[in-house]
Amino acid sequence: MPRYFTEEHEWIDVEGETATIGITDYAQSQLGDIVFVETPQSGTDLAKGKEAAVVESVKAASDVYAPISGTVTEGNEALEDDPELVNSSPEDEGWFFRMSVSDTAELEGLMDDTAYKTFCEGLD
């Protein structure tokens, strides 16, 4: 299962026609202690680059953008009671939402694991 990354520090797992989206370990470490996550409702149509979710840390609210276009199929309900999952398991249990992939061509501009690592190293 390929994993893609965006410059906004989201990760995208694509399995068939469904994508799972979350924020990276780098992103959660930058945000700090997360106290609330607002995930999109299923059925929401998202356009690539549009605001899809909001993550609130102790410091501030930050938007999470849709890395590709599609329709939301599920938000991670576990984050309602346990937003700290984004800190403790950002790239696994702390996923944000799942969506259909409307155009696989949109994945082509995204980074793979190696490219994302290099990208983050350039930021520090």
Added chain:
Amino acid sequence: MDDPQEFEELPPEKLPLDQWHRDHGARMVAFAGYEMPIQYEGIVAEHEWTRSKAGLFDVSHMGQLVISGDGATAALEAVLPANLSTLKPGRIRYSLLLNETGGILDDLMVTNTSRDGQEEFYLVVNGAMKWDDIAWLREHLPDDITMNHLDDSALLALQGPEAAAVLEGVFPGCTDDLYFMQGTGLEWEGAMIGIGRSGYTGEDGFEISVPATHAEKLADALLADARVKPAGLGARDSLRLEAGLPLYGHDLTEDTDPVSAGLGFALPKSRRETGGYVGHGACMARFEDGGCAQSRVGLALEGRLPAREGAQVFAGDALVGTVTSGGFSPTLGHPIAMAFVEAEHAHSDADLHIEVRGRRLPARVVSLPFVPHNYARKGA
């Protein structure tokens, strides 16, 4: 402290402990014209450590001013509403710089540091406002009153229930007769150190003025105690919010006045009658019935979604106020906020909601502070 955005044009300057912060794992951000540590291991961890042990904060961005000369007491009383003529040497007061209409130009701490009949006061003003304050004070103080900006001194804040025990380890005996809102001075390693038992967290604690040459040595000496961890601006903000303490540039601005802001205690009774300071008349009018359209209140929210600065407060469909600072309270486990709300809704029975991204969150007016203060008061 004022909104740092207006300083973004200038590259931020470095403070005496800049490298020390980086060596201790700080994440640095531009704030009030300086590079400042926002956090080390994490805001919540530093917040909780300060509430249970002792956090060490660098607040060297703040303006430290010494005002002295014959007649300094009377000269300062013309610009501050505090009663300085009855403030004994070694005592600290919270005070305000006001404009003619009673708007708050800055809030500050003033210590009477007079010795041997020489009148002298030590002021700590907000970092983002200090250049404006200096210009304003210079304009309003007589020419024969000296103002010295201690820009070669760092300011450290050691805050938390273990702060006094820690400070005793470095300066033995220094807290023997030093209580909340009292200051003292001592010599350490060849440098003069000023210590005030005050702070911005609601905990017992100290603010320590130290020459830049000795700042690292003092920070190391304090941090050598296992009860101390460094804490950044992030925890300082969440701690002061829980303590119900207003932040200049957010909860207080030139458009807010001390009466609406609930800072009537900074306008002592004796001087309400005698006046003689900038903004006096405008403040007195606000003490009258209906003199304040709005009041600063504390709001407690349910759930976990914080309401931040700028969020609107509603009573039914009516817009009745604005959040001036808000966030998640690590101590209480729910979001809290300070807001200016129309006076008729500023009570605990008011049915208020705060709008956050289209949602209406129920909010209850609660008395400040949100988390009880833990000051070492004399006689307590």
